[in-house]
Amino acid sequence: MVKAIVHISLKHGVLDPEGKAIQNALDNFGFQEIKEIRKGKFIEIMLNESDKSEAKDKVDKMCRKLLVNTVIENYKIEVVD
Template identity: 55%
Template sequence: MKATVHVTLKNGVLDPQGKAVQSALGGLGFAGVEEVRQGKVIELTLAETDPEAARASVEKMCRELLANTVIEDYRVDIEG
């Protein structure tokens, strides 16, 4: 089973990397980019065969390690 975790900064949290990318895009001539928010994608291959158990396990991984839930949001996608 495969799990994909999308981690992004919460709204209102400053994103200096996103600002740097936005500035670089403008410098390359890509006009009209009003905001860039940068995040990360984590792909996990799991031995678990039950999608609900896999989701519960990955959610726990996110809360304990993969995401800083004080400043980050996350979304878990499970593919079977």
């Protein structure tokens, strides 16, 4: 069993309205020292697979096939154990 974590974030220059909304909300709560907020997501995948590098290859395929929009998003795969 291998656990892989995929971190997906918007590419630089791509507008992040959700991050902006969080920043405005925090501003209203009195947190004025924030310069920028960007929101991303991560996906934890438990795989029935013993080989780490093979697991990483499979997760990379999943990312390109379904999980990530590579036009506007960057991703990073981390295989834990």
